[in-house]
Amino acid sequence: MKRLGDFMKEFRKDFPALMLDDPVAYLDNACVTLKPQSVIDSIQDYYINTPGCGGRSVHRYGTHVSKTISQSRTKLAHFFSSPSVNEIVFTRNATHSLNQIAKGLDWNKGDVVLTTDREHNSNLVPWLQLEQERGIDHRIVRSNQDNTFNLESFEEACAQAGSDLKMVSMSHVGNLDGVEIPVKEITKIAKDYGALVSIDGAQSAPHMSVDVQDLGIDFYSFSIHKMLGPSGMGGLWGRTELLENMRTIQSGGQTVTSSTYDSLEWAKPPSKFEGGLGHFAGMMATGAAIDYLTQLNMDEVHAHEKSLNKIMTEGVKDIPGVSIIGPEDPSKRGGICSLLLDDKLPSHDIALLLDEVAGVMVRSGQHCVHSWFNDKGYNGSLRASAYFYNTEEDVRRFVDTFSEAVHAFS
Numbered sequence: 476m477k478r479l480g481d482f483m484k485e486f487r488k489d490f491p492a493l494m495l496d497d498p499v500a501y502l503d504n505a506c507v508t509l510k511p512q513s514v515i516d517s518i519q520d521y522y523i524n525t526p527g528c529g530g531r532s533v534h535r536y537g538t539h540v541s542k543t544i545s546q547s548r549t550k551l552a553h554f555f556s557s558p559s560v561n562e563i564v565f566t567r568n569a570t571h572s573l574n575q576i577a578k579g580l581d582w583n584k585g586d587v588v589l590t591t592d593r594e595h596n597s598n599l600v601p602w603l604q605l606e607q608e609r610g611i612d613h614r615i616v617r618s619n620q621d622n623t624f625n626l627e628s629f630e631e632a633c634a635q636a637g638s639d640l641k642m643v644s645m646s647h648v649g650n651l652d653g654v655e656i657p658v659k660e661i662t663k664i665a666k667d668y669g670a671l672v673s674i675d676g677a678q679s680a681p682h683m684s685v686d687v688q689d690l691g692i693d694f695y696s697f698s699i700h701k702m703l704g705p706s707g708m709g710g711l712w713g714r715t716e717l718l719e720n721m722r723t724i725q726s727g728g729q730t731v732t733s734s735t736y737d738s739l740e741w742a743k744p745p746s747k748f749e750g751g752l753g754h755f756a757g758m759m760a761t762g763a764a765i766d767y768l769t770q771l772n773m774d775e776v777h778a779h780e781k782s783l784n785k786i787m788t789e790g791v792k793d794i795p796g797v798s799i800i801g802p803e804d805p806s807k808r809g810g811i812c813s814l815l816l817d818d819k820l821p822s823h824d825i826a827l828l829l830d831e832v833a834g835v836m837v838r839s840g841q842h843c844v845h846s847w848f849n850d851k852g853y854n855g856s857l858r859a860s861a862y863f864y865n866t867e868e869d870v871r872r873f874v875d876t877f878s879e880a881v882h883a884f885s
């Protein structure tokens with residue numbers, strides 16, 4: 476395992492996007508991460524050397540693809556401490572995983588589903604859709620004033636729902652603010668009511684060590700494209716017995732072991748959920764991404780991001796017209812520094828300026844958490860999100876250029 480500090484220069488050399496003559500300060504990692512050369516090579520390797528069909532064809536191409544995909548699945552299973560390789564399903568993205576859960580389970584009118592008030596649309600809209608179409612009762616648990624999780628409100632919501640509580644579905648770490656929720660405590664309480672627990676791990680899987688067994692949860696959705704992996708790749712972990720009983724939302728080739736004109740035999744998970752020809756290059760390159768992450772210490776990754784966030788927070792917190800979403804203490808916001816700006820400071824214009832003037836790349840807008848912004852009456856925020864390959868120089872560049880931009884607009 477390589478220590479981040481000692482090897483930072485070497486790590487950065489692995490990322491072609493960071494090795495340009497005039498490298499950008501890429502601080503949009505909550506959206507998508509950069510890719511190391513090994514992942515790019517692996518994608519290319521598929522298209523050049525084995526551009527065949529995995530899981531079906533028995534020729535050399537097909538066999539190589541099937542074998543490499545199986546290795547990627549095994550690596551993911553180890554990465555998340557899954558008890559079984561077959562509990563790892565490849566999906567297009569975390570959104571697809573969350574939809575699979577919401578639309579693959581059985582629901583009765585009045586079944587209660589709890590989310591928080593700061594969910595990404597991917598863990599809100601499927602439940603709103605089920606509310607409209609099937610009559611489930613979607614309720615939100617309000618966070619504390621500083622966006623941290625309110626365990627008391629959650630306990631109350633569970634008690635109010637009682638035996639109708641069927642699902643607790645929440646994001647482990649919010650993309651809005653970087654705030655982590657206490658998943659183990661939440662799960663313990665939800666289980667007292669017999670509810671399932673689905674965790675949206677899009678913002679936790681890339682940044683901290685995650686053990687699905689230790690968390691005690693039932694489902695975990697993640698974005699492989701936010702974990703150094705190829706775009707168009709995500710994943711779902713689910714307990715075997717739940718996956719076996721869950722409907723697939725994409726049936727067809729690969730999802731059955733046999734069919735007649737009027738019957739079918741479902742394949743076992745994960746095949747049942749991976750209908751149609753898959754993103755083979757992406758699945759293969761996922762193995763390279765996980766290899767890369769596995770050489771890091773995820774606790775160190777998390778600590779590094781927090782230390783960068785401390786610099787960002789210290790640098791911007793006293794600027795007039797700017798306030799930080801979430802707790803003041805940056806160590807409670809991982810690598811995310813999300814800024815609410817005065818009306819006279821348009822977030823999209825400032826984001827454009829940061830890139831044009833200094834090559835600082837951040838995200839502006841509502842980050843697919845429209846519900847939170849609409850509830851509070853805010854237009855949007857400017858979000859800088861760090862990853863392990865970011866340096867102090869990157870975040871200082873953000874702070875300096877942002878301060879100048881605010882000055883220019885004021």
Ligand SMILES: Cc1ncc(COP(=O)(O)O)c(C=O)c1O
Pocket residue numbers: 505506567568569570571595597598646648649650675677678697698699709
């Ligand atoms: C918390 C959270 N959930 C879900 C998603 C959706 O992920 P994907 O783009 O992989 O569907 C995101 C993406 O930003 C996210 O941050």
